[in-house]
Amino acid sequence: xxxxxxxxxxxxxxxxxxxxxxxxxxxxxxxxxxxxxxxxxxxxxxxxxxxxxxxxxxxxxxxxxxxxxxxxxxxxxxxxxxxxxxxxxxxxxxxxxxxxxxxxxxxxxxx
Amino acid sequence: xxxxxxxxxxxxxxxxxxxxxxxxxxxxxxxxxxxxxxxxxxxxxxxxxxxxxxxxxxxxxxxxxxxxxxxxxxxxxxxxxxxxxxxxxxxxxxxxxxxxxxxxxxxxxxxxx
Numbered sequence: 001x002x003x004x005x006x007x008x009x010x011x012x013x014x015x016x017x018x019x020x021x022x023x024x025x026x027x028x029x030x031x032x033x034x035x036x037x038x039x040x041x042x043x044x045x046x047x048x049x050x051x052x053x054x055x056x057x058x059x060x061x062x063x064x065x066x067x068x069x070x071x072x073x074x075x076x077x078x079x080x081x082x083x084x085x086x087x088x089x090x091x092x093x094x095x096x097x098x099x100x101x102x103x104x105x106x107x108x109x110x111x
Numbered sequence: 112x113x114x115x116x117x118x119x120x121x122x123x124x125x126x127x128x129x130x131x132x133x134x135x136x137x138x139x140x141x142x143x144x145x146x147x148x149x150x151x152x153x154x155x156x157x158x159x160x161x162x163x164x165x166x167x168x169x170x171x172x173x174x175x176x177x178x179x180x181x182x183x184x185x186x187x188x189x190x191x192x193x194x195x196x197x198x199x200x201x202x203x204x205x206x207x208x209x210x211x212x213x214x215x216x217x218x219x220x221x222x223x224x
Contacts, residue, residue, distance in 0.1 A: 031210050042201055042215030088153060092210060098169065099213065101153040
């Protein structure tokens with residue numbers, strides 16, 4: 001079974017709006033990572049947040065982590081058509097060495 | 112530019128044939144990984160290698176085989192024993208530390224008929 005589960009599965013917004021997606025996981029983690037995948041391409045790493053961190057920023061991206069709720073969120077502010085992609089969370093267990101990916105959130109940003 | 116090269120981008124095979132997917136990296140990374148992605152789904156780990164001449168099974172290794180004879184190369188063979196081989200295959204690498212992000216290639220789409 002997948003460690004991380006994204007919600008929603010799909011999201012459609014207008015350019016300029018913010019996009020928020022969530023990731024829930026089941027077991028304690030070392031870190032949680034967010035990746036982006038354009039259609040038919042490989043994944044690109046966006047942000048890594050460690051279990052002792054609560055929030056990280058990178059440009060228009062903001063990631064939060066709540067280990068008590070075993071959840072994380074990715075916020076894309078002022079979205080652009082070029083942000084259209086699938087976004088995946090991946091978790092590295094506290095006792096393990098294998099990164100496990102969720103099913104992804106498909107984001108469509110309409111111009 | 113450093114990166115990961117997967118070839119070919121598209122691959123077609125007849126059922127019952129083995130096929131080998133290539134993955135080469137020039138990032139000097141110790142660890143390499145193979146993932147499978149089915150339409151609309153996440154990635155599932157097939158095999159991974161933390162060091163040359165060593166590799167471990169991932170979550171869905173049945174019907175697949177790998178080798179790691181060189182640091183920069185990690186080919187994946189999809190054997191005839193794999194029941195549903197049609198999928199998008201992604202190769203990745205990392206410096207080796209477990210908390211390092213992965214760098215991905217652009218994938219090989221395998222279609223078996």
